[in-house]
Amino acid sequence: MTIGPPPDPDTEQHAxxxxxxxxxxxxxxxxxxxxxxxxxxxxxxxxxRTATGVSVWLRQ
Structure with missing residues (x-):
């Protein structure tokens, strides 16, 4: 699920x-x-998830 609009194509690719x-x-x-x-x-x-199965949030 994607919430909010993705940015311009160059920024999206960079992210x-x-x-x-x-x-x-x-x-x-x-x-x-x-x-x-x-x-x-x-x-x-x-x-x-980490390699050990811990839930995390990855944000850029």
Whole structure:
């Protein structure tokens, strides 16, 4: 589910690239289809789980 409008395509691509990099660096997995765009598309957040199954929130 996406809430709020995604930003312009360049900003959206940049945010998604950062999320992918951070997922790998922190060894977390974002729940597919559960992302949320913040106010005016300025942030991208999503629920995720660590390798040990702990629920976390990943936000860029």
């Amino acid at each position: 998604r690239a950062h999320h992918a990099h951070t997922e790998k660096a922190l060894d977390v997995q974002v729940e597919p289809g559960a992302e949320f765009w913040g106010w005016a598309g300025r942030t991208l957040g999503a629920p995720a």
